[in-house]
Amino acid sequence: MIRSSTIGVSLAFFNSVPMTECDYAIIGSGIVGAAVAYKLSQRQPRATIRVFDKEPHCAAHQTGRNSGVIHAGVYYAPGSYKARFCRAGLEATMDLCHANRIAYEQCGKLIVATDEDELPAMQALFERCAQNELNPVMLSRAEIAQREPAIHAVGGFLVKQTGITDYTEVARCLLSLASQQADCRVLYQHLLHDLEETASGVSLSIRTPNGPEQVKTSKLINCAGIYSDEIIRRQGLDCDFRMLPFKGEYFKLVSKYNNVSQHLIYPIPDPAMPFLGVHLTRMIGGYTTVGPNAVLTTGREAYGSLFSRDAEWLKVFGHPDVWKLLWRYRKSAVQELRSSLSKAHYARLVSRYCPGITAADFLPYRAGIRAQAVDRSGRLIHDFKFIESAHSLHVGNAPSPAATSALPIADEVISRMF
Numbered sequence: 001m002i003r004s005s006t007i008g009v010s011l012a013f014f015n016s017v018p019m020t021e022c023d024y025a026i027i028g029s030g031i032v033g034a035a036v037a038y039k040l041s042q043r044q045p046r047a048t049i050r051v052f053d054k055e056p057h058c059a060a061h062q063t064g065r066n067s068g069v070i071h072a073g074v075y076y077a078p079g080s081y082k083a084r085f086c087r088a089g090l091e092a093t094m095d096l097c098h099a100n101r102i103a104y105e106q107c108g109k110l111i112v113a114t115d116e117d118e119l120p121a122m123q124a125l126f127e128r129c130a131q132n133e134l135n136p137v138m139l140s141r142a143e144i145a146q147r148e149p150a151i152h153a154v155g156g157f158l159v160k161q162t163g164i165t166d167y168t169e170v171a172r173c174l175l176s177l178a179s180q181q182a183d184c185r186v187l188y189q190h191l192l193h194d195l196e197e198t199a200s201g202v203s204l205s206i207r208t209p210n211g212p213e214q215v216k217t218s219k220l221i222n223c224a225g226i227y228s229d230e231i232i233r234r235q236g237l238d239c240d241f242r243m244l245p246f247k248g249e250y251f252k253l254v255s256k257y258n259n260v261s262q263h264l265i266y267p268i269p270d271p272a273m274p275f276l277g278v279h280l281t282r283m284i285g286g287y288t289t290v291g292p293n294a295v296l297t298t299g300r301e302a303y304g305s306l307f308s309r310d311a312e313w314l315k316v317f318g319h320p321d322v323w324k325l326l327w328r329y330r331k332s333a334v335q336e337l338r339s340s341l342s343k344a345h346y347a348r349l350v351s352r353y354c355p356g357i358t359a360a361d362f363l364p365y366r367a368g369i370r371a372q373a374v375d376r377s378g379r380l381i382h383d384f385k386f387i388e389s390a391h392s393l394h395v396g397n398a399p400s401p402a403a404t405s406a407l408p409i410a411d412e413v414i415s416r417m418f
């Protein structure tokens with residue numbers, strides 16, 4: 001792996017290195033970069049498109065480490081990018097899977113209240129669905145018990161549209177289609193190290209295993225996920241937010257739980273933090289996971305322990321906005337940290353709606369790290385964010401449901417460029 005923590009040596013250093021040119025340079029082969037490559041190759045079949053990723057394969061970070069849910073768009077503020085793109089992305093993702101024989105299943109999502117106190121919040125969420133043009137089905141305790149005998153709930157509602165897929169497969173497919181439609185190539189182990197916007201385009205300094213390279217592109221599209229803010233700053237653009245890494249830890253359930261539920265089971269979330277709340281997820285592959293929690297972690301790619309070599313304590317915790325964030329959301333921060341420190345506590349969260357599950361039913365499973373933008377006052381930026389200059393377009397914030405929304409995000413990128 002080529003690490004990107006070293007972005008930032010002067011371009012002058014690379015004056016004698018090999019130089020190539022392309023019309024479009026996309027940074028990142030996650031689902032967003034892959035979707036942009038696909039849409040761009042459709043729109044500009046004669047263009048040279050290069051996708052650069054620092055890893056040896058596509059979807060190595062968020063895209064390959066998520067829950068695999070094709071969201072229907074329950075929680076998002078009506079009219080926001082998230083609400084609109086998620087709704088359009090649901091259809092577009094399933095159509096793409098269908099047309100290209102990628103496994104997907106429209107299993108539906110059951111959002112459950114586990115005690116009477118949660119019923120008002122459940123009702124509010126149900127009404128939010130209507131604002132987002134969904135038509136959920138309210139279910140009584142008895143109806144839930146009939147549909148999902150292993151699940152305990154006093155009430156709930158079913159969003160039939162929600163599905164599951166494997167986003168690594170989706171990203172791989174989009175990149176392959178892009179290479180069939182245009183001169184589009186993905187260059188792995190190519191780390192964008194530095195960049196400079198000029199009058200005619202953007203000059204990129206790339207690090208490869210064979211040494212440095214320089215690339216001149218007419219247009220740069222930054223889809224670097226958790227590193228997107230570093231690239232925006234390095235280009236000299238104003239960036240009023242920072243990406244913070246929130247680790248999401250999962251467990252795989254032992255095989256007797258493979259068919260524990262027919263639907264995805266979600267608890268009622270805190271309306272201010274709708275992405276929190278560990279859920280029970282049927283996965284493509286026939287197994288079930290629980291998770292993820294959301295814990296501010298020590299590095300942008302610190303998947304291991306707190307003291308792993310990926311830890312960047314100072315980079316994450318050395319800014320006042322982090323401490324403002326932790327203070328602002330202190331109740332949730334403590335709850336999420338508790339679930340990270342104690343497997344037994346994590347299991348209790350799941351057993352509220354799936355009684356009988358204990359930590360002994362948990363097998364290890366890969367963690368993911370959410371790239372979440374935070375503004376200078378320590379507030380989470382919920383919606384997708386785009387930043388532009390004459391020759392560049394940066395996808396600045398693409399947290400969940402950006403996997404579901406990747407195709408409409410790519411449409412937005414393209415409509416802003418032409």
Ligand SMILES: Cc1cc2nc3c(=O)[nH]c(=O)nc-3n(C[C@H](O)[C@H](O)[C@H](O)COP(=O)(O)OP(=O)(O)OC[C@H]3O[C@@H](n4cnc5c(N)ncnc54)[C@H](O)[C@@H]3O)c2cc1C
Nearest residue numbers: 028030031032054062063066067069192225248368402404
């Ligand atoms: C735990 C978790 C669960 C989630 N669950 C869901 C879900 O169920 N459904 C859903 O819709 N969304 C979900 N999401 C959100 C979704 O996965 C992300 O929003 C989406 O994958 C973002 O895609 P991306 O392409 O922007 O980023 P990424 O997938 O992170 O890709 C960024 C790419 O850029 C590359 N890169 C970075 N810097 C450089 C550089 N300097 N040079 C070259 N390459 C670089 C990286 O190697 C990486 O491949 C989840 C996210 C997490 C973490």
